[in-house]
Amino acid sequence: MISLEQAFLQVVEAGSFKKAAEHLNIEASSLSRKISALESRLKVKLLYRSTTKTQPTEFGQTYYNGLRRIVDEQMALEEEIISGVSTIKGKLRIGSTVDLSDQFIVPVIQSMQKQAPELSIELILGSDIDDLAKKNLDIAIRIGPLTDSSLIAKPLGNIPRVLVASPEYLETRETPKTPEDLIDHNFVLYFPAQIKTDIDFLDGTNIPYSKLTSNITVNSLRSIHTIVKGGAGIHCGPSWLYCDDLKAGKLVQILSSHPVTGFSVSAVYASRSFLPKKTSEFIAQISKQIENSRKAILELTF
Numbered sequence: 001m002i003s004l005e006q007a008f009l010q011v012v013e014a015g016s017f018k019k020a021a022e023h024l025n026i027e028a029s030s031l032s033r034k035i036s037a038l039e040s041r042l043k044v045k046l047l048y049r050s051t052t053k054t055q056p057t058e059f060g061q062t063y064y065n066g067l068r069r070i071v072d073e074q075m076a077l078e079e080e081i082i083s084g085v086s087t088i089k090g091k092l093r094i095g096s097t098v099d100l101s102d103q104f105i106v107p108v109i110q111s112m113q114k115q116a117p118e119l120s121i122e123l124i125l126g127s128d129i130d131d132l133a134k135k136n137l138d139i140a141i142r143i144g145p146l147t148d149s150s151l152i153a154k155p156l157g158n159i160p161r162v163l164v165a166s167p168e169y170l171e172t173r174e175t176p177k178t179p180e181d182l183i184d185h186n187f188v189l190y191f192p193a194q195i196k197t198d199i200d201f202l203d204g205t206n207i208p209y210s211k212l213t214s215n216i217t218v219n220s221l222r223s224i225h226t227i228v229k230g231g232a233g234i235h236c237g238p239s240w241l242y243c244d245d246l247k248a249g250k251l252v253q254i255l256s257s258h259p260v261t262g263f264s265v266s267a268v269y270a271s272r273s274f275l276p277k278k279t280s281e282f283i284a285q286i287s288k289q290i291e292n293s294r295k296a297i298l299e300l301t302f
Contacts, residue, residue: 004037007038008035012047012054012064017031017054044057045059075090088281090276090278092119092120092138092278093136093139094121094124095139099238101123105141111285112278116278132270138279139267139283141156143265153267153268156266156267157291157294158263158290160239160259160294161237161238162239162259162260163234163253164237164242165254166229166230168230169234173185175252175254176254179255182212185213185233185234186234187212187213188217188228188235190218190221190235190237191219192217194209194236201258225237234254267282267286267287
């Protein structure tokens with residue numbers, strides 16, 4: 001029998017009574033009665049109902065967030081007890097940007113599902129992955145510092161970066177010889193992460209973002225790659241994205257004697273005592289993937 005709490009979670013996550021009822025294999029009217037009974041018990045309105053969409057009220061969202069955490073804790077604990085430490089199964093929901101996914105996450109997913117056929121994975125891509133509870137994510141992969149202190153951040157490693165430009169761009173502008181020369185150049189920036197981020201060098205040199213000039217910002221590394229090759233300016237981006245073009249001479253590394261610092265990458269998840277095996281294994285494998293990529297990049301010479 002479906003509890004009132006299970007019914008509420010399903011309606012919020014499905015976005016409508018009809019979809020939730022289909023998933024639970026019950027009548028929509030029965031589901032509606034359960035929600036009404038829950039609202040009556042709590043003495044508060046939990047959902048805004050319409051013919052096309054159902055959304056939680058402010059109290060409903062708070063109740064959903066807390067209830068989702070409790071249910072996830074229970075599932076994690078039961079998985080720990082029933083499955084033991086060697087079984088990876090269930091559903092794992094991962095949030096990431098498209099750029100990180102292609103290079104690091106998809107290979108890990110493929111590897112894990114070969115090892116654990118009972119594991120189901122849902123990969124949600126996009127820049128709007130800050131609210132894990134709202135997106136119902138088990139884990140998200142982020143670049144840079146953690147801003148939400150209610151979450152746990154596990155460092156995964158560092159992605160080397162490189163300053164690059166096209167030969168065509170450098171034909172019209174003098175090639176920078178020192179970090180300070182960058183101030184006289186145009187930058188292609190990754191939005192939103194780079195528009196207010198300094199360029200830091202491993203030797204401690206720092207070029208403040210306020211001194212950088214840019215006439216184009218893009219929220220896709222792949223698109224930036226194309227724009228930089230087209231001669232729009234300099235970009236400070238992940239080495240793995242540019243290594244083939246650097247080796248082929250299609251792009252030029254800027255200030256190779258002054259390497260820049262890399263991206264820090266973290267796995268972010270809700271604080272809880274019992275981390276499911278599927279999640280801990282994903283963290284271990286993605287960390288290894290990033291470290292292997294870092295070592296491979298450092299062995300290259302352009």
